[in-house]
Amino acid sequence: MNPLDDTSLLKLINTPQTREKGYRLLIGHYQKRVYGIIRKMVIIHEDADDITQNTFVKAFKSIDKFKGNASLFTWLYRIAVNESLSFLEKKKKRNFFRLEDHEHKMIGYLDSSSHIEGDDIQLLLQKLLLKLPEKQRLVFNMKYFENLSYAQISEITQTSEGALKASYHHAVKKIENEINGD
Structure with missing residues (x-):
């Protein structure tokens, strides 16, 4: 039995004695990919880290609502996407800034961050994506x-x-x- 297929993970999570192990395996298997999509949306490492954590907390709290109509990957990504979009919307409202100001701030972060990797073309693409x-x-x-x-x-x-x-x-x-x- 492969412990990383959806059925096995859900069985571990839904069994009280193995719930913690199931959660650790779920995080270990999906955290990097979930973080990646969030990071591409919010750019700032610390924000992406927080949203990734929130995504898994929300998933844990609502795992009993997971119906299996989609894969765990799809379900987690949906939560991550919603969390990212909500975060960006709240940030705009809280800071009362125009979209152009937000773009400028994120571009500045891309230029100065040690957390951003990639060559000049990738950096250019990231800047264009912010627009x-x-x-x-x-x-x-x-x-x-x-x-x-x-x-x-x-x-x-x-x-x-x-x-x-x-x-x-x-x-x-x-x-x-x-x-x-x-």
């Missing part, structure tokens, strides 16, 4: 960086595949236009 609306950025990150199918992204975001394809297309076009100076 996209959050949902387009999310779809682009999931498709381009995570290599998820539109069906998987649709499950996670609960958005139609057609709308996702349009969002991805618009994101790519905006990035291309920025690169070409249009």
Whole structure:
């Protein structure tokens, strides 16, 4: 029995004697990927760390509501995406800043952070992604960086595949236009 398949993990989590072990395995298996998608949305390491932790806390509190209609991966990603979008929305409202000010702050963070890795092209791409609306950025990150199918992204975001394809297309076009100076 592979302890990392959904059925085995859920069995461990739903058994009081093995619940803690099940949670540790769940975190160990998915934490890096969940953090990655969150980090691409919020940019700042400390914020991504907090949101990742919140994602797993929320998952633990609602694991009994998991119906198995989707994979654990999809379910966790949905929580992570919602937590990320909520965080960004609250941050904007709390700080009363314009979207352009937020973009400028995040670009400055990308330029100065020791937590950001990558060559000049990756850094440029990250900066261009910050100019996209959050949902387009999310779809682009999931498709381009995570290599998820539109069906998987649709499950996670609960958005139609057609709308996702349009969002991805618009994101790519905006990035291309920025690169070409249009």
